[in-house]
Amino acid sequence: MKTIFKIALVMAVGFASNPRAVLAQHDYPNKPIRFVVPFPAGGGLDSVARTLAEKLTIELHQPLLIDNRGGAGGSFGTSLVANAPPDGYTMLYTNNGQAIIPNVQKTNWDPMKDFKGVSNVVVFPMMIFVNANSPLKSLSDLISAAKAQPGKLSYASSGVGSTLHIGMEMFRSAAGIDIMHVPYKGNGPMTTALLGNEVSMSLDSLAVSMPQVKAGKFRALALTSLKRLPTYPDVPAIAEWVPGYEYDAWHAVFVPAGTPSEIIAKLNTALVKVIAMPEVSKKIVDLGFEPKSSTPAELDTMVSKDMSKFRKIVQDANIKAE
Numbered sequence: 062m063k064t065i066f067k068i069a070l071v072m073a074v075g076f077a078s079n080p081r082a083v084l085a086q087h088d089y090p091n092k093p094i095r096f097v098v099p100f101p102a103g104g105g106l107d108s109v110a111r112t113l114a115e116k117l118t119i120e121l122h123q124p125l126l127i128d129n130r131g132g133a134g135g136s137f138g139t140s141l142v143a144n145a146p147p148d149g150y151t152m153l154y155t156n157n158g159q160a161i162i163p164n165v166q167k168t169n170w171d172p173m174k175d176f177k178g179v180s181n182v183v184v185f186p187m188m189i190f191v192n193a194n195s196p197l198k199s200l201s202d203l204i205s206a207a208k209a210q211p212g213k214l215s216y217a218s219s220g221v222g223s224t225l226h227i228g229m230e231m232f233r234s235a236a237g238i239d240i241m242h243v244p245y246k247g248n249g250p251m252t253t254a255l256l257g258n259e260v261s262m263s264l265d266s267l268a269v270s271m272p273q274v275k276a277g278k279f280r281a282l283a284l285t286s287l288k289r290l291p292t293y294p295d296v297p298a299i300a301e302w303v304p305g306y307e308y309d310a311w312h313a314v315f316v317p318a319g320t321p322s323e324i325i326a327k328l329n330t331a332l333v334k335v336i337a338m339p340e341v342s343k344k345i346v347d348l349g350f351e352p353k354s355s356t357p358a359e360l361d362t363m364v365s366k367d368m369s370k371f372r373k374i375v376q377d378a379n380i381k382a383e
Contacts, residue, residue: 089324093124095151099138101131104248105268105348106312109183110154112344113314116335121328125152134220136162136170143170147319149328152179157310158224160367164375165222166382172368178360179314179325180332183350186286186309187228188270188296190279191262192255200283200302203262204236211239214261217251220244222380225251225264227371228285228308230378232264235303255279266310267293267349285309292346312350313360325357 094117098110107129114125130138135158145151159172170176189200197203207214218226221244233240243260245251248269255263256278263270264285271293273279283299284290285308299306314332316325333354335341345352355363374380 087323089149089327090121090123092150093126094121094149095128095145096125097128097130097138097142097151097153099130099132099135099141099153099155102127102129105266105350106154106156108348109312109345109350112341113154113182113332113335116338116341117331120331120335134158134162134166134223136166136168140168140170142315142317143175145317147317147321149316149320149324151317152328153315154182154312155315156224156312157367159313159315160364161222161224161227161371161375164368164372165380172364173361175318176315177318177320177325178355178357178364179316179328180336180357181353181355181360181363182312182314182332182336183345184309184311184353185266185268185350186284186290187225187264188267188284189229189232189262189264189282189299190255190270190274191282192258193278193280194258195261195280197261197282198280200297200299203282204238204302207236207238207240212241215241215243217243217245217254217260217263219248219251220246222375222382224310226380227374228310229264230374230380231308232285232299232303232306234374234377235299235306269349271349311353311363313355313364315360329357 096110096114098107100106111127114127117125130141135155139153139155142151142153162168163172191197197206216229218229220226226242226244245254248265251263254260270279274281281296283297286298287300287307289296289298336352336354342352
């Protein structure tokens, strides 16, 4: 009886010392939520974020306000969320650069220490493509040409240490070829460079590359998924030439570390429900992504594994921020 009394007393004192914090968890959310996207408006990630925000506004009965904070390859906006109050009113919607950036440059935030996962949202393969006028008709042609003339072929990326740069370095290493990296400031300049034949090839999401392929401007050579996609059965997987190669990117939602588990659970429930909505799933698929939710623990584990995987790639390729 004494033990029970002590536990009850401790709980009562804890509640009395901070009753607002306890009550806030139960009536959460009771004001608008800031939904930070650490990249400029436009593009696939921003489009999915806005779709989620629209539906989550209904599910949570509070507005989710998109806040595009581009800069430093996503690090600037990510830092804002890392330093925000852990009360559930600031969320981060970002990509797998979350597990790449700290391996490439010094950041004032740590993916594992400063954030807690809410849910994964999408996964998606990338695509290697060339200009439609390129003499490279297949990935076999590309690999053969690269081995015949080391360092002559080049590939564009959206920047040093970007998800596109990492994916191509994984391919270069796995295929045992020597191709030159040419970084650009963003996807737009990178795409323009390939259209102008300034580089030999590039890597990007299907959301960006497939419209160019369908328009007859680019040729699709291979996908970074382990197998071909049912939606594009004629585009082979890199693994058909380089066994075991796989590089799936992702988008996910995070909150600052210290956010109460009860709030994270409520956000996860709402997100999982929204991602499963037919109209949301269709929008995601139309953008070239695959909807895939997760538990908070599954997302945290995925980030941890990716951190280790990308660290090795960055070290082996000696990738350093400019």
